[in-house]
Amino acid sequence: MSELASLFNPQSVAIIGASATPGKIGNAILQNMIDSGYKGELYPINPKEEEILGYTCYPSVAEIPGEVEMAVLAVPARFVLPVAKECGEKGVKHLIGITAGFRETGKEGAQKEQELLEVCNEYGMRLVGPNCLGIADTHTPMDATFMADFPLKGRIAFISQSGALCASILDWSLDRGIGFSKFISLGNKADLNEADFILDAAADPNSSVIFCYIEDVADGDRFMQVCSEVSRSKPVVVLKSGTSSAGAQAASSHTGALAGSDRAYDTAFRQSGILRAYSMEEFFNYAAAFSYLPIPKGDRVAIVTNSGGPGIICTDSIEANGLTVARFSRETTEALRENLPPEANIYDPVDLIGDADKGRYLFALDRVLADDNVDAVVVMYTPVAVLSPEEVADAVITMRDKYPEKPVAVVLLGGAAVHDAADILEEAEIPCYFTPEPAVRSIAGLVRYSNMMDKAESPVVMDFSDVDRDKVREVFDSVKADNRVVLLGNEASAVAEAYGIPVAPIRLATSREDAANSADELGYPVVMKVASPYIVHKTDIGGVRLNLSSREEVEESFVEIMENVHRYLPDTPVNGVEVQKMMPPGTEIIIGMSQDVQFGPMLMFGLGGIYVNLLQDVAFRLVNGLTVAEVDNMIQETKAFNLLKGYRGDRPKDIKVVKETIARVAQLVWDFREITEMDINPLFAYDEGKGMAALDVKITLS
């Protein structure tokens, strides 16, 4: 039982600010409560009235004779605080803050909202809103909103951060016959937010699917944790707006530049098993599909049509959406061949041709739905004189009832001629579309959910015990003591090494002799680079020397590099020269990390080298809850994976060490949240068993 269960099924409700004047919000809410058929006690509160809409009116909550479980606040903003306190004193458990004029109006409003929250906390009351449309439950039933209509009874729990979207979805749903279990307007989310309601809907036996429109999340970690849990048992579909407005962050690292804020949301949704709708249309289409259809077992779709052209268009759409055109069993094909006219197409898409009657649809659907190689079916109908769309609808309903475990969607290609049939289908809870693409996209949504469900649980990656936290702390402390945020190459390498990330050995040399000694220690050949957090393009100023194979060359290079730097950048502080063992070339990859405001550290993996930004062959994962399976997926999403597998006869690379290195980077940035950006690029991957070597590690602290 959800701790919020009583919010949707209170024994008694007070409407504070109830009004006798039609058109006022306080009137609409009371009227909606009455019209919904709410069976508990209803107490309108208004000091100026004795009775409203047939209910005894009380001057204040305090004066209500019995207990009050929930109170709806529809008073002006200035009265909200004292009224809330009164509710607390009365022992009210839940407040629905309809009233606007809080955080959304600026600083002063935010302050008022904070005070309201404190009152709620003091008395242990939970708060919806403020600045919301209210909440409704069709099973209780209860309508504590001022919406124009009450939703139809159904199985979708709908949670929305936009009141406008509540109104639109409601109006649309009445038209399409789509029902809801709950309707929740989040408002300002001062207390209860999307995560609370998703969790509640998960426990609600009347809700079988959860739809959510959000503009942001209140708490990234909790949102992910809740959704990861809930999505295992119920589909969670999210429409999030603001995909583009933020744009790419202004950041100095590759990872930061490629990771936008929407990317973090997208990654968070994916990692927590949420199905994201990328448009309002898709959201609407998913609503019908998820509330009516079973989840398919696979992605093999059969088409049954009475016309060829639209059948081909549907086939195109199936492939474009990553689904598979079903290949029927021999029995199915034989049965179709024997019973359909010779001009018919007996392979997928099954074309019953223009003179098909209801019997032909029934026969073909029966055969196709019975085939184990078919996971879902799209039935198409083009208006013809010999067969009415109503007959097709009838055939589909019969066969859906016979095979309830396989999703069936219908495409009626036409306008007025097919309206009635569409109504019949929706009445029978079969989603109906007027062009093939949305039907296919809806099935693709079900398949995406099915794939997510199939994923086995997999251990979280962060469990290396051989890491040296003290060493990292020591380096960071010294960098901070130096008033820097960017680590020098040797410092960053030391940090990486402390976490078992394979790096090419590196030393910081401050003199000619020091450099030569370091090179002797490391072994030749070596590479030398000027060490300065202020110099970005080291090659351009003559600050880099490659392939040095003797003590003499190293000494000369030290002098040259120092002279070049002093000539080009005379006033730039320089810490010395980094001497690094020159590594044999390997497959160049990048592992990076940037911080997202909402979801914390996010890893990037992909093709490395100088063309990272050009090619953008990268995949992202949030570190929060990162699993072994996600690391595998992350690597496999990139083209770099093809290189690692051994491209065109090349030997396979050490993917095991690549995975481990990603996991070690994850642990490092999780342990030290002060790391704001990290780039390891290039990171050479060698043949299987030979490991990796990071050539350049960049770390920036907050």
Place this chain on the structure above:
Amino acid sequence: MSELASLFNPQSVAIIGASATPGKIGNAILQNMIDSGYKGELYPINPKEEEILGYTCYPSVAEIPGEVEMAVLAVPARFVLPVAKECGEKGVKHLIGITAGFRETGKEGAQKEQELLEVCNEYGMRLVGPNCLGIADTHTPMDATFMADFPLKGRIAFISQSGALCASILDWSLDRGIGFSKFISLGNKADLNEADFILDAAADPNSSVIFCYIEDVADGDRFMQVCSEVSRSKPVVVLKSGTSSAGAQAASSHTGALAGSDRAYDTAFRQSGILRAYSMEEFFNYAAAFSYLPIPKGDRVAIVTNSGGPGIICTDSIEANGLTVARFSRETTEALRENLPPEANIYDPVDLIGDADKGRYLFALDRVLADDNVDAVVVMYTPVAVLSPEEVADAVITMRDKYPEKPVAVVLLGGAAVHDAADILEEAEIPCYFTPEPAVRSIAGLVRYSNMMDKAESPVVMDFSDVDRDKVREVFDSVKADNRVVLLGNEASAVAEAYGIPVAPIRLATSREDAANSADELGYPVVMKVASPYIVHKTDIGGVRLNLSSREEVEESFVEIMENVHRYLPDTPVNGVEVQKMMPPGTEIIIGMSQDVQFGPMLMFGLGGIYVNLLQDVAFRLVNGLTVAEVDNMIQETKAFNLLKGYRGDRPKDIKVVKETIARVAQLVWDFREITEMDINPLFAYDEGKGMAALDVKITLS
């Protein structure tokens, strides 16, 4: 005046196979002709009837007293040939072949169709179909089809290869109030095809936009030539199915593997100025947008809404579709600030907030539409109590009438509550949608067309006079004499050289001494590769030696290579060893060519090297009519362009020579259509002024 004009406006029409029995096709066509209000002479032909539907019936065309301009053939297939001959004798100009049973049924039918075509040619008759629904013209008016309804009068010429799609589009259009000038069912396209009707519609003053559904084109060259011409004056929108079925060709070259058949169609559409609809939805949405809205001058879209959330969703969609969110002038912003409530958003998207009335919509639309920084407007409405959708529709109509030169689309977010307003808008020829994305996509279609119109005409690239055709002919002849289709490296290089394509100098050596002499001539260092059309992976069998810097090394290598080949592939014919001058490294690009069955040679350009298939950073253009501007676009579409421009401080590469080389390859493959595949990869591009060098040229002949 189009040569087909009289097809859509004949003085007299014979319906051959007219029937008195309702439900028969020959009855439906006559009834449709009558119902359409056709004003010419109508002659039903049926030897068994004296009168049908009030018209005198004739036993045959020959016996009609007056002239007959057009005949509709609705007789069984076996009667079609003699009847067609009779029509020819009578002097009929146009035949509409409704009858099925021709090419679509197999070989015998195809033969019958060929005979029918020959009869038409003999008598100078033009033929629509056979196996079609017929044709209709709403302006004539005339309905020579057996469709269930007559289209509304309008400005869209609709041409369809699928009869089913005709029926669906017609039914949908009646529902949405969309009108057509002509409705053409192409059928088997034995004579007249899509190109003929596109050309006719271009000349038709009643058609302002041309919509076409095709599954293939009858003649690629003519289709491109016609559409390139027509699309300059009227939008041509095409929906083509079968995008996926063909799949990638089985081909040995990079270019062949990356170029699928749909890629050729896509490229042909783009190069001939056709706007492609990628789904049936998009096709429908474009139909409303192109028949109602003016073409915008730019891509800057303003949003006027009464709710924030949907406004953000619309903004996301604008950016996702490559359009620009408009930035208003200071005057507009000031006017909005002064006249809208303080909570309103005065920047794009303009949020009039929930209590907006009609006056606020009128004011904001007036200001926004007057702003020179706005090219198109999306008006959004979320149902609220204070403002009806009909009032919003009214405000939009008023302002559209005041600013008829800017496209305005409306999004009414809701279901039943907004139906009436949607009808009002469509009646007023303002497209109306129920979610933001299709509205934005429709405007994006108008903008895409506008951009295509803006493209200046640019000269065709194939005009090099310094090419040596005889040399190429000579090489090809010798390859053919050798019974080969794959050219050796030195042969392919000679061909390239003959067309001024820069190649690294190469010689074929057949002995140790020969190799050493070649290397002396070319200058050191050199590269050596086994020369055999049968060995693909030359490195794997030890058939390649790099960086050879002396006569001795070359001689040794010759022996080694030959020994390796004999050891690993003892029975493979070997032509010798290629000695090639080793070139300094440059930016690696690829230029390739594959042949498309329908559209001829198609070029590919992109990032070269061993990762061509992995990265797939390539652009395609058909050689047919290839212009200088298209070569520029082709290069700019790829990421390789960023490298050529000088990536991250690198010097710019010799783009002029890159362009010229593409043009020279185009001319080569155009002059020699027997080249079925060509790959130049890698092709090194050097710094500006330094040109290029092709390292490997592969040519396959038919």
